[in-house]
Amino acid sequence: MSEPENWANAEDDDNDPDYEPPAEMENGHITSDADDTVTSDEEEFPPIPLEGDFDTDLPTSHRYLGRLDNVRGYTLYDDGQIISIWAIYTSTMVFPGFTLPLVINTYMENSILPQLLEKNNVFVLLCANTTFNGIFNYGVTMEVFETQQRDNLLSIKARGRQRCKLVPGTEIRNLTGRLKHVTVKIIAEPEIMSPLCDTQLIHLKQKRLFTSTLYSDLMKNYKYRRYHLAQYPLASWVYDKYETSYYVKLILESLAHYVGEYIPEDPIKLSYWFVQNYQLSHEERLHILKLNSALERLKLEYKYLKLERSMCCNGCGIQITDPSKVFAMSKDGIQSNYVNPGGHVYETVTVMTAQNFRLDGDPSKQFSWFPGYAWTIMQCKNCHNHLGWQFTSNTLRPRCFYGLAKVGFKIVIQKDSDFELGEYYV
Numbered sequence: 001m002s003e004p005e006n007w008a009n010a011e012d013d014d015n016d017p018d019y020e021p022p023a024e025m026e027n028g029h030i031t032s033d034a035d036d037t038v039t040s041d042e043e044e045f046p047p048i049p050l051e052g053d054f055d056t057d058l059p060t061s062h063r064y065l066g067r068l069d070n071v072r073g074y075t076l077y078d079d080g081q082i083i084s085i086w087a088i089y090t091s092t093m094v095f096p097g098f099t100l101p102l103v104i105n106t107y108m109e110n111s112i113l114p115q116l117l118e119k120n121n122v123f124v125l126l127c128a129n130t131t132f133n134g135i136f137n138y139g140v141t142m143e144v145f146e147t148q149q150r151d152n153l154l155s156i157k158a159r160g161r162q163r164c165k166l167v168p169g170t171e172i173r174n175l176t177g178r179l180k181h182v183t184v185k186i187i188a189e190p191e192i193m194s195p196l197c198d199t200q201l202i203h204l205k206q207k208r209l210f211t212s213t214l215y216s217d218l219m220k221n222y223k224y225r226r227y228h229l230a231q232y233p234l235a236s237w238v239y240d241k242y243e244t245s246y247y248v249k250l251i252l253e254s255l256a257h258y259v260g261e262y263i264p265e266d267p268i269k270l271s272y273w274f275v276q277n278y279q280l281s282h283e284e285r286l287h288i289l290k291l292n293s294a295l296e297r298l299k300l301e302y303k304y305l306k307l308e309r310s311m312c313c314n315g316c317g318i319q320i321t322d323p324s325k326v327f328a329m330s331k332d333g334i335q336s337n338y339v340n341p342g343g344h345v346y347e348t349v350t351v352m353t354a355q356n357f358r359l360d361g362d363p364s365k366q367f368s369w370f371p372g373y374a375w376t377i378m379q380c381k382n383c384h385n386h387l388g389w390q391f392t393s394n395t396l397r398p399r400c401f402y403g404l405a406k407v408g409f410k411i412v413i414q415k416d417s418d419f420e421l422g423e424y425y426v
């Protein structure tokens with residue numbers, strides 16, 4: 001993208017006869033003159049600490065959207081259930097457990113969405129396929145948990161719930177803009193099992209548990225496990241490689257250098273945390289979305305982890321940073337979705353250092369995704385491609401970091417000549 005769809009270009013918007021300024025956006029909040037109930041920061045949210053370590057809870061609240069109304073409920077569809085449901089097609093994919101903020105401010109989307117939400121506050125998030133020429137046939141159900149309609153701006157926050165798949169042969173109806181109507185089948189999340197759990201005597205199952213999500217628990221019974229395995233033809237390590245906890249341990253060890261302590265140990269949560277946060281290509285992420293069990297996902301993720309990779313400009317390919325520089329500025333993890341007043345969702349990765357960029361314009365605190373920080377646009381020094389934003393504060397720690405927009409960079413994998421890439425798509 002040559003120019004970011006960015007609020008920094010407000011003067012361009014002023015020249016557009018159809019542009020309606022949504023509402024005043026200052027200090028990370030959307031406020032409106034017409035709405036007297038919205039007043040100061042203090043009444044909207046607790047005050048932002050202006051010194052010391054940054055509170056990583058703040059970005060997950062997406063407080064730049066202002067105070068939103070809670071929507072009650074927790075919807076889980078039955079495994080295998082076929083549902084006819086509305087959908088949103090975006091450039092980003094959100095995995096179960098993670099949050100998607102959206103601002104709807106096109107007239108057509110805005111006129112339809114409230115009725116859709118009234119009928120069902122769950123929708124399906126769809127994304128582009130591997131070649132970006134159509135819709136990928138897997139998606140995630142999202143439950144809207146907060147909404148706010150103010151002037152011409154509808155803000156929603158939704159959380160990923162279940163994986164689902166488009167039912168082949170059914171129509172994908174275009175409603176308007178990004179909104180569609182689809183028929184999907186909910187995909188079951190299978191229980192985590194050990195390949196050995198049905199080979200044990202029932203009374204031993206409780207004492208020497210082979211099905212454990214913690215590798216340390218598995219190791220406590222390892223002596224008995226080896227005795228037990230002596231009756232089978234393969235070596236014991238072969239069976240270890242089909243234990244979910246084995247991959248949890250390997251992945252957690254490999255991620256030990258990551259700054260931030262929010263990496264979950266639960267296998268299902270870890271499998272989604274990894275694909276949401278680790279620097280994977282769009283194709284790699286879609287491969288993981290297709291896999292049905294936490295074991296399959298973790299196995300493939302561990303293989304992806306071993307590949308050397310760097311983060312390069314999407315325009316010219318110059319290296320901007322590498323995955324060892326990423327860190328968590330948000331409780332949601334390293335990679336989170338944020339939305340600008342134009343309604344464009346940016347999947348953003350926070351990194352400590354970056355190179356080969358130049359800054360464009362002055363720092364601004366308007367609509368800042370990280371309360372207390374001012375942002376400045378980052379461009380590639382070579383090709384002027386929009387890379388993301390530099391965030392700075394004189395009082396908060398860290399003083400400076402970079403939010404790289406996923407659309408601005410690509411993952412370049414240094415392929416090991418010893419194996420074929422196809423080997424990684426098990």
Ligand SMILES: [Zn+2]
Pocket residue numbers: 313314315316317318380381382383384385
């Ligand atoms: Zn470039």
